[in-house]
Amino acid sequence: MPLYWTNTLIARPTTCRHNVICRTCNRVAAPLTVDVIAGRVDDPRVVPGPALACRALSCRAGGRVIIEDLTLEFAPAERVALMGPSGSGKTTLLTTLAGLLPPAKGRVLVGGVPLDEQPELRAGLALVFQSYGLLSLLTAAENVEVALRAAGRPPREAVRLTAGALERLRVARFAGHLVEELSGGQQQRVAVARALALRPRVLLADEPTAEQDAGHRAVVLDELLAVTDDGTTLVIATHDPEVAERCDRVIELRTVSRHRSESRP
Numbered sequence: 001m002p003l004y005w006t007n008t009l010i011a012r013p014t015t016c017r018h019n020v021i022c023r024t025c026n027r028v029a030a031p032l033t034v035d036v037i038a039g040r041v042d043d044p045r046v047v048p049g050p051a052l053a054c055r056a057l058s059c060r061a062g063g064r065v066i067i068e069d070l071t072l073e074f075a076p077a078e079r080v081a082l083m084g085p086s087g088s089g090k091t092t093l094l095t096t097l098a099g100l101l102p103p104a105k106g107r108v109l110v111g112g113v114p115l116d117e118q119p120e121l122r123a124g125l126a127l128v129f130q131s132y133g134l135l136s137l138l139t140a141a142e143n144v145e146v147a148l149r150a151a152g153r154p155p156r157e158a159v160r161l162t163a164g165a166l167e168r169l170r171v172a173r174f175a176g177h178l179v180e181e182l183s184g185g186q187q188q189r190v191a192v193a194r195a196l197a198l199r200p201r202v203l204l205a206d207e208p209t210a211e212q213d214a215g216h217r218a219v220v221l222d223e224l225l226a227v228t229d230d231g232t233t234l235v236i237a238t239h240d241p242e243v244a245e246r247c248d249r250v251i252e253l254r255t256v257s258r259h260r261s262e263s264r265p
């Protein structure tokens, strides 16, 4: 017998402050509230709580404030495009949300739990790095398998999941090739395959289609968007309006960085 939730679905965004413009918010004067009387827990329209959130988050890089006092929530199964000019802080924000860069202030919460209190929650997050983050002296398949083994998957399952993910991203024929022998676009697809194979609850992807030709761009995007069918939250940093078009929400970052000496105490 399925479980049911009674809940209130708040159309995003929840909060837009300071350095964030939410296009949805620009059109809607106040957050739109939709009452959901009942729904199955696996119904992606029902939001039991944010899968990922940041509260009063500030990030610094190179002595400058890059993100300031940012509060955001990402719902289960939500597809969010993170846009903004080069240097506006998309990579900094994704890296911080993934728990790889400590915030200067504020918190990242995974399923409502502060990430700094339970670092093991990082296991539910995967990041497709802008620069791929592959081990160049391993093969494409080894890169994916190593990540799966590190995540605790048994060897045979790791091999099976790796083969499936490389196939879906059209890089199966390069499985035994060293990463350094692959083109940028092929490496990027291996990086996407690695993140997908991990089956995270939240998938963060930093310009994952930037190196792709039109055909492979469609493949990468379709595979990324498909993860939300199982309730995974997807956040994609992109400069591509067509990628943003296929998301539920667009968050745009402005460049507001200032030097440490100019920042508030």
Ligand SMILES: Nc1ncnc2c1ncn2[C@@H]1O[C@H](COP(=O)(O)OP(=O)(O)OP(=O)(O)O)[C@@H](O)[C@H]1O
Pocket: 061, 062, 063, 066, 084, 085, 086, 087, 088, 089, 090, 091, 092, 093, 130
């Ligand atoms: N390690 C670092 N040291 C110094 N400055 C940094 C560092 N990392 C990032 N920055 C600066 O932080 C700002 C934001 O960089 P970030 O890479 O987050 O932007 P972005 O929006 O992802 O840009 P792009 O669209 O070009 O990828 C930039 O001005 C960058 O120069």
